[in-house]
């Protein structure tokens with residue numbers, strides 16, 4: 684699977700991006716920072732590998748949130764793994780090498796390039812597990828591979844949506860085959876690893892989308908065009924109507940749509 688997030692997909696990323704509740708986004712960032720800090724806290728030197736880092740903005744925010752949480756960790760090295768060249772170019776602006784406290788040490792383009800020489804204290808997949816596998820079994824293999832590069836007493840920290848997320852109701856237009864919270868928990872159990880789930884309460888699409896005004900319709904059309912491009916499908920009128928009906932229903936349920944983000948922590952304890 685290849686998805687275009689950072690090229691022509693950037694337009695719709697902005698549609699979603701501008702509709703994130705900033706306060707709740709902060710909850711997700713701080714929740715991830717807290718989990719990483721709990722793992723790296725006792726070490727002077729730690730290595731954080733982030734898989735599917737995108738433009739690097741989320742890593743930067745998590746790193747900033749960690750400054751107060753793990754002062755004992757004097758040297759945190761970050762390895763970003765991102766297959767999309769456009770995103771990697773954006774990353775080099777947001778996370779320039781040897782900046783952010785000299786913390787960025789390597790950029791890789793695919794998780795398969797990781798090996799024991801990249802031995803990590805913690806590995807994160809922040810909304811990227813959906814794109815790394817086509818089935819639960821494949822996902823378990825990816826997680827096994829990643830857990831094997833983690834040094835003793837480390838953890839895998841994932842942000843993911845559950846199957847009940849409105850994202851997947853809208854996702855009639857674009858389905859993820861795996862990488863949802865339930866798939867991750869299944870994979871962890873298959874690997875005999877312990878997992879726990881926290882809900883940071885991140886909320887995304889504002890209720891302002893009432894599907895009435897021209898602006899709303901333009902935004903929703905952008906979402907549909909994006910999904911069409913990403914999944915190489917023609918949505919058609921019937922699906923488009925179903926999508927709009929679903930957005931209206933969800934938008935009427937509260938000020939924000941709660942996409943039900945989860946943070947899943949898998950202890951590797953090897």
Ligand SMILES: C[S@@+](CC[C@H](N)C(=O)[O-])C[C@H]1O[C@@H](n2cnc3c(N)ncnc32)[C@H](O)[C@@H]1O
Nearest residue numbers: 735736737741764765766767793794809811814
């Ligand atoms: C939804 S984005 C998440 C970006 C970032 N983690 C964040 O939270 O903003 C998923 C990212 O995973 C990347 N990705 C997909 N398959 C990958 C692979 N095999 N190796 C590395 N990155 C991959 C995509 O290019 C995309 O940037």
